[in-house]
Amino acid sequence: MGNNNGNQSQGQEMDINQLMKIRREKLTELQSQGKDPYEVTKFNRTNTAGEIKANYEEFEQKDVVVAGRIIAKRIMGKASFCTIQDCDEKIQSYVSINDLGEENYKEFKTWDIGDIIGISGFVFKTRTEEISVHAKEVKLLSKSLRPLPEKFHGLKDPDLRYRQRYTDLIVNPEVKQTFILRSKIISTIRKILEEEGYLEVETPILNTISGGATARPFITHHNALNIDMYLRIALELNLKRLIVGGFDRVYEIGRVFRNEGMDIRHNPEFTMLELYAAYQDYHDMMDITEKIFSQTAKEVLGTTKITYQGQELELAPEGGWKRISMIDSIKEVTGIDFNEIQTDEEAVALAKEKNIEIPDKTKETRGDVIALFFDEYVEKTLVQPTFVYDYPVEISPLAKKSPKDKRLTERFEAFICGREYGNAFSELNDPIDQYERFKKQVEAREAGDEEAGMMDEDFVHALEIGLPPTGGLGIGVDRLIMLLTDEASIRDVLLFPTMKPLN
Numbered sequence: 098m099g100n101n102n103g104n105q106s107q108g109q110e111m112d113i114n115q116l117m118k119i120r121r122e123k124l125t126e127l128q129s130q131g132k133d134p135y136e137v138t139k140f141n142r143t144n145t146a147g148e149i150k151a152n153y154e155e156f157e158q159k160d161v162v163v164a165g166r167i168i169a170k171r172i173m174g175k176a177s178f179c180t181i182q183d184c185d186e187k188i189q190s191y192v193s194i195n196d197l198g199e200e201n202y203k204e205f206k207t208w209d210i211g212d213i214i215g216i217s218g219f220v221f222k223t224r225t226e227e228i229s230v231h232a233k234e235v236k237l238l239s240k241s242l243r244p245l246p247e248k249f250h251g252l253k254d255p256d257l258r259y260r261q262r263y264t265d266l267i268v269n270p271e272v273k274q275t276f277i278l279r280s281k282i283i284s285t286i287r288k289i290l291e292e293e294g295y296l297e298v299e300t301p302i303l304n305t306i307s308g309g310a311t312a313r314p315f316i317t318h319h320n321a322l323n324i325d326m327y328l329r330i331a332l333e334l335n336l337k338r339l340i341v342g343g344f345d346r347v348y349e350i351g352r353v354f355r356n357e358g359m360d361i362r363h364n365p366e367f368t369m370l371e372l373y374a375a376y377q378d379y380h381d382m383m384d385i386t387e388k389i390f391s392q393t394a395k396e397v398l399g400t401t402k403i404t405y406q407g408q409e410l411e412l413a414p415e416g417g418w419k420r421i422s423m424i425d426s427i428k429e430v431t432g433i434d435f436n437e438i439q440t441d442e443e444a445v446a447l448a449k450e451k452n453i454e455i456p457d458k459t460k461e462t463r464g465d466v467i468a469l470f471f472d473e474y475v476e477k478t479l480v481q482p483t484f485v486y487d488y489p490v491e492i493s494p495l496a497k498k499s500p501k502d503k504r505l506t507e508r509f510e511a512f513i514c515g516r517e518y519g520n521a522f523s524e525l526n527d528p529i530d531q532y533e534r535f536k537k538q539v540e541a542r543e544a545g546d547e548e549a550g551m552m553d554e555d556f557v558h559a560l561e562i563g564l565p566p567t568g569g570l571g572i573g574v575d576r577l578i579m580l581l582t583d584e585a586s587i588r589d590v591l592l593f594p595t596m597k598p599l600n
Contacts (some may be wrong), residue, residue: 158220188237192232302329376393463504484510
């Protein structure tokens with residue numbers, strides 16, 4: 098079996114090499130005649146295929162100039178048909194020796210699938226009612242030296258699709274639609290936040306301290322300063338500095354970087370939305386999260402009822418998203434009530450009884466056990482949009498403690514289809530408490546936890562100047578886009594996902 102496949106791919110490689118050789122010869126011939134297509138600097142097209150097809154009555158018998166890539170050709174003696182694909186659609190063209198003249202028509206016949214051409218002519222419908230352009234002139238604008246995969250019948254290998262996204266976009270036009278939706282989703286989020294009075298800002302990607310989340314950072318070196326720097330793992334700390342500085346509402350949509358594993362949900366660089374609002378709390382952050390999800394779906398898809406991987410969802414349910422505390426959510430699924438379990442010892446004993454492993458023996462606390470029970474039993478059951486709030490303080494180093502129970506924090510995460518989509522707090526604004534929590538992170542880091550945060554003295558300094566009560570929210574933009582485009586893998590919503598080099 099192995100040998101056959103090897104021979105087959107070798108044969109395909111030889112075919113490609115042979116085809117490329119022929120195409121290069123055609124290019125050399127054109128260049129020798131002074132017709133080098135790469136010397137064309139501009140082409141004045143008047144319309145796209147999509148515009149013409151959507152408004153045929155307006156364009157019928159009118160002159161147009163279109164341009165695009167040849168994706169099909171049918172040569173029939175003195176008249177031919179070719180189909181080009183441009184940025185939004187494909188359109189057929191009727192090309193004949195009578196219109197072009199013998200020399201130009203002969204040249205046209207030598208052009209290849211993949212070549213980029215310009216066509217001037219008038220719009221008409223063929224006998225089979227296909228909207229077409231009757232060519233009066235055709236021009237070669239760029240020569241394709243490498244044939245498209247499988248004679249344009251599709252590029253199916255996902256690895257190759259991600260490595261050669263340019264080919265993927267040509268061969269699989271539906272892929273382009275996902276990225277058009279991506280752009281619309283992000284611009285809609287911006288519009289919603291602007292209407293809510295948020296100011297868009299930009300903060301540094303390179304930092305001397307890695308902070309704002311629990312993750313392993315990428316490290317780089319700044320030559321002039323001769324110091325190591327970190328690519329940001331979150332947007333949080335700089336945005337909160339701006340609230341201290343007197344901005345009431347700020348947000349950033351930006352790339353963040355985490356030096357961790359890759360899978361269908363994770364890419365080392367991804368897009369985050371973080372927003373902060375002075376004088377608000379985590380309940381207000383629930384409201385804005387609902388608004389972002391439901392209004393974006395309504396605007397971009399025309400509905401709040403969506404299907405994700407076969408699961409029907411309602412992003413704007415009557416009465417709003419379900420809201421439940423972490424402790425109540427565990428009780429709802431398992432019947433275990435952590436309000437009745439008061440000590441670390443009781444909690445750890447219960448975890449052992451249920452065969453729940455506590456990964457880090459230094460973390461044998463009630464709060465950690467609550468989080469582990471939630472991860473084990475509850476998360477996968479949260480299909481319809483749900484806010485789970487009041488997280489243990491042990492897993493929430495930047496959130497404000499709950500006035501009702503100091504062991505909990507005013508934090509929530511948003512879940513849909515068993516997956517976390519957003520994380521929010523009533524922000525911790527007590528500089529003394531913040532300093533102590535940073536110290537705990539530093540101790541964990543020194544004990545070997547590469548994901549633990551660092552001491553950020555300047556951020557503590559900012560809190561000492563005074564941070565008003567503030568609500569903060571982070572949403573994984575790529576995950577939201579996956580949800581609204583019904584894509585299972587993050588790689589299908591990133592134009593150029595991170596790939597392991599072939600060599």
